[in-house]
Amino acid sequence: MNPFLAIRILKLGVKSLLLHKLRSLLNMLGILFGVGSVIAMLAIGEGAAWEAQQLVKRLGPTTIILRSEKPSEENQSATSTARMIVYGLTFEDLDRISGTIPSVKIVVPVRKVVKEVWREGRRTDVTLLGTIPKYTDVTPAKVKVGRWLTDFDYRDKRPVVVLKEDTARTLFPAQSPIDKVIRVGDTAFKVVGVMGPMGTGSAKGRSSADIALGAYTPLSSLRERFGDINAQRSAGSFSIEQVDVHEAEVQVDAIPHVLPVAKNVRTLLAKAHPKKDYSVFVPLEQLRLAERQAAIWTIVLACVAGISLLVGGIGIMNVMLATVTERTREIGIRRALGATKKHIMSQFLVETLVLTLAGGILGIAFGLGLPPLVNLFAQVKTHTPLYALLLAPGISLLVGLLSGLYPAWKAAGMDPVEALRHE
């Protein structure tokens, strides 16, 4: 088609819609809500899973984190003596998990003991994290300076530590800590390495010990030197507790096995710990949960969008049919003045498309405004993807095409002589 004519037809469409502003606006509402819902839907779909995805990315999709939890007061009294609380995961639990549940690659225990560390006459509280050398295989932690714990360290129960970055900085502000000796309680430990940064993001899924000052040491060394009983002084009160393992990371061999393994782990632990003095955290489950929540929102909004677009489309078709009838005379005049069927067809189709596109653009505004509202009421994270904004005009044009084609075709098919005679 001639470009001047194409522009003219476009202008005609815009003009015709501006002529009946209210009618056009009402006519657009369906598209507006439809497109808005589509955008909100995609924003919620993307957003809800995003946080969980980040978590999984950080902790690893095949990780299951077990944690000992101090039982509540009434539960304590049943099995604890007045002075000592015994609770949490045991080495036996971990052996059973790695020994009896297939697909479990490895179970990495972490035992935490808070000790006074002396360094050049200064005292600091440091959490000693007793673990096995495989620890670095299952966590994002990496050694920055020096070396990590070795199998020999473990076998020989050597008194060595790898300091966390902050801890190294606190204890050795001015010099390299490597090969230096620190006094932990009554025992001398040699510093063999310093960890790198632990990665950013929220601390969800990790215990506070990860953030506080800490040093890694072989679990064997820890048990050898400090035993299994933990005297803890906290906020002025003094408590003695016995906890084998504070935290353990179970690595599963493949993602599809994670949820079944998690189920087995739960069953196993539930049998051994009727007090429920432990917790099981599965990052992948969080992701699935978030995805399910996102899916529900997606379905709801998809229904809203679908219905809005359908009803909106039908409404537009109806109005366009009325418009065509109303303007029969005009069609006859244009035909008499040289317009072809194609010209008439494009005039009415373009008019519909301009209408739906305008509705779509208003719909984008609506769609951008909706997610924060949903956020407010439903605590669902949202994230509007760019492609959603590109999709909106596409949807509007499609609806315009579907609802405008028939009225336009009807207009084009009118007999010129009869159209001219129309009152």
Add this chain to the structure above:
Amino acid sequence: MTMTMARLSGIRRYYWMGENVVKALDGIDLEIRKGEYLAILGRSGSGKSTLLNLLGCLDRPTEGTYILDGEDVSVLDDDELSHVRSRKIGFIFQSFNLIPQLTVLENIEVPLFYQGVPPKQAKEKAAELAEKVGLGGRFHHRPTELSGGQQQRVAIARALVNDPALLLADEATGNLDSATEKEILDLTDELHDLGMTVVLVTHNQALTSRAERVLTLADGKVVSVMTREEMDRAEEAAP
């Protein structure tokens, strides 16, 4: 180059209304010379509009051939007929048939846009014609803001904007008072004097006075074709 603008031979236009056949045109043979001013006279329902629509390529005959300006248009399809209308025909209707939401200038421009004329050029041409038919200063009025005579001037300007070979007027003054009627007829005369081929349809014999030839229709058939002189003589003969 022939001197014939339009040649109709054996033209029939039938309408089927259930069992009945309405023979709106029933065997018309007619030749219109270039630059001729022809009037088609007949009572209501005699087939004048049907014939004019056929001449304007707005309708197709049931039977017969129609050669317009050397081209057989009776075999053309809808698109081709649209192009013929666009290039060669100018219509003036009894009810003006202006597009209400467009201004005077925009109405006049319409045929040019279907020819793909650039907007600026179209606007200039439209303004020139509007000026010529005496609509200076009313370019941006809407049809409803104009008198009947002014509206018909817009329609005439619009009919002329594509430099048509054939100007077709169907009861062009039917909705106008006699003074305005005279103005419009004067305008038509002027166009004819400038070489335009004009076909004027009317049921009023008085309006045929300026035509060079008058064709009288009745029941879809040609009753008589008379030149101006023959008409005058016939009028004198009649009491």
